[in-house]
Amino acid sequence: MTTVAAAGRFNLRREPMFPLWSIAGVAAVVAILATYPLYGTEYVMNLLGMFVCFSIFALSISLIWGFAGILSLGQAIYFGMGAYFIALSLKLSYAAENPTRYGGTIPDYMEWNGLTEVPTIMAPLMHIEVAIVCLLFFPTLLAFIFGVITFKRHIYGVYCAVITLAEALILQEFIIEYQAYTGGFNGITDYETYNNMYFLWVILGVAVLLFAASRLLTHSRIGTVLKSVRDNDVRAEFNGYEVANYRIFVFCFASMMAAIAGGLYAAWMGIVSHLDTGPILSIEGVIWAAVGGRATVIGPFIGTFLVKGAEFFLSEQLAWAWQLVMGLLFIFVVKFMPDGIMGTIGKSIAMGRQRAAYAESEDAFQSGPMAVITRLRSAFTDGNRGFMDNLLGRSGRRD
Amino acid sequence: MKINRRRFLKTAALASATTAAFPYFYTQKFAKADESDEIKVGILHSLSGTIAIIERSLHNAELMAIEEINAAGGVMGGKKLVPVVEDPQSVVRVFRQKAKKLLLQDKVVAVLGCYTSASRQSVLPEFENNNGILLYPTLYEAQECSYNCFYTGAVPNQQLDDFAPWVIDKFGPRHYLIGANYIYPKETNREWKALLDNHGGETVAEEYAPLGHTEFATNINKIASLQPDVVFSTLVGDQIVAFYKQFKQFGITAEDIPICTPITTEQEIKGMGPEYALGHYTSFNYFQSVDSPENAEFVARYKATYGEDEVTNAVMEAAYFQTYFLAQALDQTGTTDADALITEGLPGQEFQAPQGKVKIDEKNHHTYLWARIGQAREDGQFDIVWKSEDWIRPDPWVDLLYPDKDCDFTDQRVIDRIKSGDRDRSGTIDI
Numbered sequence: 001m002t003t004v005a006a007a008g009r010f011n012l013r014r015e016p017m018f019p020l021w022s023i024a025g026v027a028a029v030v031a032i033l034a035t036y037p038l039y040g041t042e043y044v045m046n047l048l049g050m051f052v053c054f055s056i057f058a059l060s061i062s063l064i065w066g067f068a069g070i071l072s073l074g075q076a077i078y079f080g081m082g083a084y085f086i087a088l089s090l091k092l093s094y095a096a097e098n099p100t101r102y103g104g105t106i107p108d109y110m111e112w113n114g115l116t117e118v119p120t121i122m123a124p125l126m127h128i129e130v131a132i133v134c135l136l137f138f139p140t141l142l143a144f145i146f147g148v149i150t151f152k153r154h155i156y157g158v159y160c161a162v163i164t165l166a167e168a169l170i171l172q173e174f175i176i177e178y179q180a181y182t183g184g185f186n187g188i189t190d191y192e193t194y195n196n197m198y199f200l201w202v203i204l205g206v207a208v209l210l211f212a213a214s215r216l217l218t219h220s221r222i223g224t225v226l227k228s229v230r231d232n233d234v235r236a237e238f239n240g241y242e243v244a245n246y247r248i249f250v251f252c253f254a255s256m257m258a259a260i261a262g263g264l265y266a267a268w269m270g271i272v273s274h275l276d277t278g279p280i281l282s283i284e285g286v287i288w289a290a291v292g293g294r295a296t297v298i299g300p301f302i303g304t305f306l307v308k309g310a311e312f313f314l315s316e317q318l319a320w321a322w323q324l325v326m327g328l329l330f331i332f333v334v335k336f337m338p339d340g341i342m343g344t345i346g347k348s349i350a351m352g353r354q355r356a357a358y359a360e361s362e363d364a365f366q367s368g369p370m371a372v373i374t375r376l377r378s379a380f381t382d383g384n385r386g387f388m389d390n391l392l393g394r395s396g397r398r399d
Numbered sequence: 400m401k402i403n404r405r406r407f408l409k410t411a412a413l414a415s416a417t418t419a420a421f422p423y424f425y426t427q428k429f430a431k432a433d434e435s436d437e438i439k440v441g442i443l444h445s446l447s448g449t450i451a452i453i454e455r456s457l458h459n460a461e462l463m464a465i466e467e468i469n470a471a472g473g474v475m476g477g478k479k480l481v482p483v484v485e486d487p488q489s490v491v492r493v494f495r496q497k498a499k500k501l502l503l504q505d506k507v508v509a510v511l512g513c514y515t516s517a518s519r520q521s522v523l524p525e526f527e528n529n530n531g532i533l534l535y536p537t538l539y540e541a542q543e544c545s546y547n548c549f550y551t552g553a554v555p556n557q558q559l560d561d562f563a564p565w566v567i568d569k570f571g572p573r574h575y576l577i578g579a580n581y582i583y584p585k586e587t588n589r590e591w592k593a594l595l596d597n598h599g600g601e602t603v604a605e606e607y608a609p610l611g612h613t614e615f616a617t618n619i620n621k622i623a624s625l626q627p628d629v630v631f632s633t634l635v636g637d638q639i640v641a642f643y644k645q646f647k648q649f650g651i652t653a654e655d656i657p658i659c660t661p662i663t664t665e666q667e668i669k670g671m672g673p674e675y676a677l678g679h680y681t682s683f684n685y686f687q688s689v690d691s692p693e694n695a696e697f698v699a700r701y702k703a704t705y706g707e708d709e710v711t712n713a714v715m716e717a718a719y720f721q722t723y724f725l726a727q728a729l730d731q732t733g734t735t736d737a738d739a740l741i742t743e744g745l746p747g748q749e750f751q752a753p754q755g756k757v758k759i760d761e762k763n764h765h766t767y768l769w770a771r772i773g774q775a776r777e778d779g780q781f782d783i784v785w786k787s788e789d790w791i792r793p794d795p796w797v798d799l800l801y802p803d804k805d806c807d808f809t810d811q812r813v814i815d816r817i818k819s820g821d822r823d824r825s826g827t828i829d830i
Contacts, residue, residue, distance in 0.1 A: 179580070186581070189520050190523065271492055
C-alpha cells in the first residue's frame with residue numbers, strides 16, 4: 001500500500017525511550033497503589049501487592065516470549081526458586097526465634113519428617129542476606145545452564161516449550177518428594193510475613209526499576225537484535241549475530257527477574273507451595289502476558305491486573321460460573337486481539353500516525369515546483385499504484 | 400516533545416497527586432452500614448480445581464444445614480445465618496486470600512471450610528492474626544490445636560485405636576502398609592505401627608507413592624509375593640480408585656487379602672464402581688448406612704436437595720453438624736464476639752448428629768466421635784460390622800506416640816500465653 005511507503009519515508013521520528021504519557025501513567029498508577037493502604041482495606045492491599053509480584057513475573061515472560069520469541073512454559077521454576085529461598089529463610093528464622101511454637105527450633109514440617117536439626121546445607125539460609133544472594137544467583141545459573149544446553153544446540157520454538165514444561169513438572173515433583181526440606185505438598189507457611197504499606201512500597205519500587213530496565217533493554221541495540229531473532233532467527237544468524245548468546249542473555253535476565261518476583265511474593269504472601277513452581281502458574285503467566293500484550297513492557301502489568309482482578313471479582317460474584325466467563329474472555333482476546341490489549345492499541349496508534357504522515361506528505365507535495373519531481377520519482381518507485389496514477393497524483397484506489 | 404528533568408518531575412507529580420486523591424472519594428461511597436438482623440458465615444470450599452469434587456459435597460452439606468437452621472427460626476432470637484461463599488480453587492494461596500477476605504472484608508462470625516491439611520495450614524495464620532474462627536470438618540493427622548480452630552473430623556486415635564486390634568484379631572498380624580507420600584499417611588502409619596507393636600502385629604513392608612501417582616503394579620506384585628494378612632492403605636483421592644481397581648484386576652480378592660483403611664468412603668466407591676471395593680474394610684465415624692432417625696432424615700434431605708444418586712460420607716456429615724455447633728454456640732452466648740464463642744460458646748457443645756451424639760471437647764477443640772468399622776457391599780454402601788460402645792475422646796497428641804504432650808486450652812499457661820498476645824496460639828503443653 002502507498003501508506004506504508006509514504007510512512008517509511010516520512011515517519012523517521014523514533015519513539016522516545018520514555019514517552020511523556022508513559023511516565024505520567026506509571027507515576028499515576030504507582031501513586032494509587034502506594035497510597036492505597038491509607039484508605040483501602042487490608043484484603044485489597046494484599047491482592048494488589050500480589051498482582052504487582054505477578055506482573056513482574058509476567059513481564060519476565062514477555063521479555064523472552066514477546067521480544068525474543070522463546071516460549072517458556074516453565075518460567076515459574078525461577079519464580080518458585082526465588083519464593084522458596086525467601087520462604088525457607090523466613091521460616092528457619094521464625095522457628096529459631098519462637099521455640100514454643102513447634103516445640104523445638106526447627107520448622108514444624110522438618111520435625112514431622114523426622115529431622116532433628118536443620119540440615120547443614122540449609123542452615124546459612126537463616127540469614128536473609130544469604131537467601132537474597134542465593135535468589136539472585138542460583139535461578140540465573142540454572143537459566144544459564146538451560147540456555148547453554150538448549151539454545152546453543154538450536155533447540156527453539158515448540159521443543160523449547162515442551163522442555164521447559166517438563167522442567168517445571170520435575171521441580172514440582174522434586175519439591176513434593178523431598179518434603180523434609182521443602183514442606184512437600186503442604187508447602188511452607190506460618191512465618192513472619194511482610195504484609196504492610198512499607199513493603200508494598202518496596203515491591204512497587206522494584207517493579208518500577210525492573211520495568212524501566214526492561215524498557216531500556218528492549219529499546220537498546222540488544223533489543224533490536226532480539227526482535228530480529230524473534231522474527232527470523234536464520235536471517236539474523238546469517239547477518240553475523242550469534243543468536244544463541246542473545247537468547248541466553250535475555251533468558252538469564254528474565255529468570256533473575258522472575259526469581260525476584262518470587263522472593264517478594266513469598267515475603268508478602270506468607271505462603272509458598274509447589275503450585276508456585278509448576279506448569280499451571282507458568283501457563284497463567286503466559287496468559288497474563290498474552291492478554292496484556294506480549295511484545296510490550298507495560299502489557300504484562302495490564303494483563304495481570306485485568307485477568308487476576310477479574311478472576312477475584314468474578315469468583316466472588318459468580319462463584320458457580322466465573323471460569324466460564326474467564327474462558328470467554330480469553331477466547332475474545334485471542335480471536336480479536338491477537339497482539340493483546342497494549343499490542344492492539346499500539347498498532348492502531350502506529351497506523352494512525354502513518355495515516356497522518358501520509359496525509360502530511362500529500363499536502364506538502366501536492367502543489368509547487370517540487371510536486372512534478374516528486375511525482376516523477378514516485379511514479380518509478382511506488383510499484384503498488386499504476387505508473388500514470390503516480391504521475392498524475394491520482395489515488396489509484398478503485399473501490 | 401523533548402523530556403527534561405523538570406518536565407518529568409512536573410508530570411509525574413501532577414499525575415500522582417490527582418490520581419492518588421481519586422480513589423479516596425471513590426471508596427467512601429461504598430462504606431456500608433451493618434445489617435444487624437443477619438449473621439454472616441463464611442463457606443470456604445473449592446468449587447473448582449483438583450479437590451472440587453469432595454469439597455463441593457461439604458459446601459452443599461453446610462448450605463443445607465444453614466437452610467435448615469434458618470427455616471427453624473434462625474439464631475439469637477430470629478437472626479438469619481447468611482452464607483458468604485468463596486471458591487478457593489484448590490490452590491493454597493487462594494485459600495489464604497479468601498480467608499483474609501472473609502475475615503477482614505465480610506467480617507464473618509466464623510468460617511466453615513477447608514478439606515486438605517495443606518489448605519488448613521495455609522489459612523490458620525490468617526485466623527490467628529485476625530482472631531477468627533475456623534470450623535474444620537476433615538479427619539486429619541492431628542498434632543495440632545489452634546486457639547482459633549475447631550476440628551470436627553476424626554483424629555487418628557478415634558479411627559485406629561479400636562480398628563487395629565480388631566483387624567489383627569480377625570485377619571492376622573502381618574500388615575503391608577501403603578500410603579501417599581505426604582504428612583497424613585506418614586503420621587497415620589506411625590500410629591498404626593505403634594498399635595501393631597502393642598497388639599502383637601508386624602509390618603512386612605511400608606511403601607509410599609507420590610501424590611497423584613496411580614500406577615501400582617509394582618506394589619501389588621510385592622503384595623502378591625509377600626502375602627501379608629492385611630493391606631493397610633492410606634492412599635488418597637484418585638489413588639484409591641486406581642489401587643482398588645488394579646488390586647482386583649490382579650486377581651486378589653478381599654477374601655485373600657482385605658484392604659483396611661481409614662479413608663475410603665462411599666464417595667470413592669461410587670467413583671470406582673462397587674465391585675472393586677466389595678468386601679474391603681473402612682474404619683470411620685459415619686457411614687451412609689448408619690441406622691438412626693437423624694441419619695435417615697439427613698440422607699433423605701440431601702438426596703432431595705442435590706439429586707437421588709448422591710451419596711453421603713463422613714466428612715460431609717461433620718461439615719453438616721459443625722454448622723449446628725456454630726448455630727448453638729451463637730444462641731447460647733448471644734454474641735458474635737470471637738473470644739466469647741471460642742472460650743464459652745463452642746467448647747462442650749453437643750449435637751444429636753446422624754452418627755450419634757457428638758460433642759466438642761471442653762479442653763482441646765476437637766470432637767468426641769463414634770467409631771465404626773464397615774465392610775463394603777455390592778451396592779457401594781457399607782455393612783457396619785462393629786461399632787464402639789461409647790463416643791471416643793479425641794486426643795490430638797496421641798498418647799502412644801506423644802505421652803508427654805497434650806492440648807489444653809483451659810491450662811493456665813495457655814490462657815496466659817494467648818492473653819499476652821503471643822503469636823503462638825497453639826494449646827499444646829508438656830505434661
